[in-house]
Amino acid sequence: MKYKLKDIFDLQMGKTPSRNHTEYWNTKEHKWISIADLTKTGKYISETKECLSDCAIDDSGIKVIPANTVVMSFKLSIGKTAITVEDMYSNEAIMAFHDKHVAEILPEYIYYMFKYKNWDEGSNKAVMGKTLNKATLSEVEIDICSLEEQREIVKVLDKMMTVLGSRETELSLLDDLIKARFVEMFGDVIHNSKDWPIYTFSEITSSRLGKMLDAKKQTGKRRYPYLANTNVKWFRFELENLNQMDFDEAERVEFELKDGDLLVCEGGEIGRCAVWHNELQPCFFQKALHRVRCDREIILPDYLAWWFRYQCEHNGFSTIAGAKATISHLPGVKLKQLKVATPPLNLQNQFADFVQQVDKSKVAVQKALDETQKLFDSLMQQYFG
Numbered sequence: 001m002k003y004k005l006k007d008i009f010d011l012q013m014g015k016t017p018s019r020n021h022t023e024y025w026n027t028k029e030h031k032w033i034s035i036a037d038l039t040k041t042g043k044y045i046s047e048t049k050e051c052l053s054d055c056a057i058d059d060s061g062i063k064v065i066p067a068n069t070v071v072m073s074f075k076l077s078i079g080k081t082a083i084t085v086e087d088m089y090s091n092e093a094i095m096a097f098h099d100k101h102v103a104e105i106l107p108e109y110i111y112y113m114f115k116y117k118n119w120d121e122g123s124n125k126a127v128m129g130k131t132l133n134k135a136t137l138s139e140v141e142i143d144i145c146s147l148e149e150q151r152e153i154v155k156v157l158d159k160m161m162t163v164l165g166s167r168e169t170e171l172s173l174l175d176d177l178i179k180a181r182f183v184e185m186f187g188d189v190i191h192n193s194k195d196w197p198i199y200t201f202s203e204i205t206s207s208r209l210g211k212m213l214d215a216k217k218q219t220g221k222r223r224y225p226y227l228a229n230t231n232v233k234w235f236r237f238e239l240e241n242l243n244q245m246d247f248d249e250a251e252r253v254e255f256e257l258k259d260g261d262l263l264v265c266e267g268g269e270i271g272r273c274a275v276w277h278n279e280l281q282p283c284f285f286q287k288a289l290h291r292v293r294c295d296r297e298i299i300l301p302d303y304l305a306w307w308f309r310y311q312c313e314h315n316g317f318s319t320i321a322g323a324k325a326t327i328s329h330l331p332g333v334k335l336k337q338l339k340v341a342t343p344p345l346n347l348q349n350q351f352a353d354f355v356q357q358v359d360k361s362k363v364a365v366q367k368a369l370d371e372t373q374k375l376f377d378s379l380m381q382q383y384f385g
């Protein structure tokens with residue numbers, strides 16, 4: 001049966017207390033949800049970064065979100081959803097859906113339904129990004145099946161989520177294995193604990209940013225696929241549905257990717273990178289990416305890729321201006337100035353061989369993960385489409 005959200009839920013917006021109300025008092029403290037908490041949680045939310053005191057709650061008129069309530073972000077990271085496991089409070093970017101008990105509803109069923117929905121559709125533009133508003137959400141229609149059917153759907157999707165989580169854990173553990181081997185062989189490359197020779201990045205590599213997309217100059221006559229920032233993940237590429245743009249003959253020579261090229265993100269998560277192995281030919285790259293070509297008599301791309309990962313995970317880029325900003329950047333000038341601890345080539349080759357062996361296992365796990373994700377998406381479409 002179809003219902004509008006406003007008919008079956010009381011939609012409660014959160015509230016951020018004023019600075020005068022956020023001091024910690026020697027009274028009971030209460031968990032307070034922000035978008036950051038929702039983006040890093042699973043189905044249930046229990047841990048939060050911030051707490052509020054009784055004083056802050058009483059003086060600000062903030063309303064409690066009871067345990068077992070569905071909450072969703074409706075600004076910026078739209079649609080991030082979780083279920084509270086205890087009484088909590090939230091900021092103004094979080095909407096709580098209080099069950100009116102008009103129909104029998106499992107919070108877990110609503111959680112999966114909200115995960116499926118494309119909340120970007122029909123959203124409004126806000127100064128800081130996209131947002132939904134309470135009025136728009138109130139009018140959204142959803143289909144509520146019987147409680148027995150809900151239980152069965154949740155049971156199936158829970159099993160799928162468990163399998164997905166197991167696959168992701170396997171990938172993480174394989175990455176941890178390579179990280180451990182990297183440190184074992186090369187030490188702390190930020191402080192150069194093993195006293196390797198230091199080179200300036202520009203001495204041992206050639207690098208450049210990709211082509212800037214200019215929609216006005218696109219003719220559609222010489223269109224080729226290209227990698228954007230979002231296509232480059234850690235040590236792999238997402239190549240489905242690549243965008244295309246025009247590259248003339250000279251640009252094809254300049255921007256075509258070759259085997260062994262290292263693609264490094266210039267913005268967003270600076271330093272995120274992967275080594276290109278002709279996964280698609282021909283393929284090019286956009287301005288938001290640095291293409292790095294190594295002098296292989298001194299440094300190998302596999303070593304350099306994990307050097308970047310070590311830098312990112314150990315705050316190695318903190319001295320770069322803007323590295324801690326919301327949108328960080330690693331411009332070409334600063335990239336070329338980086339100092340790189342460079343072990344002997346024979347050790348780098350040993351490490352590259354180790355990475356290659358582990359990557360074979362990662363490919364198998366990633367394939368299984370992708371297939372499981374497709375099945376999960378298919379089931380979500382079947383249940384909620």
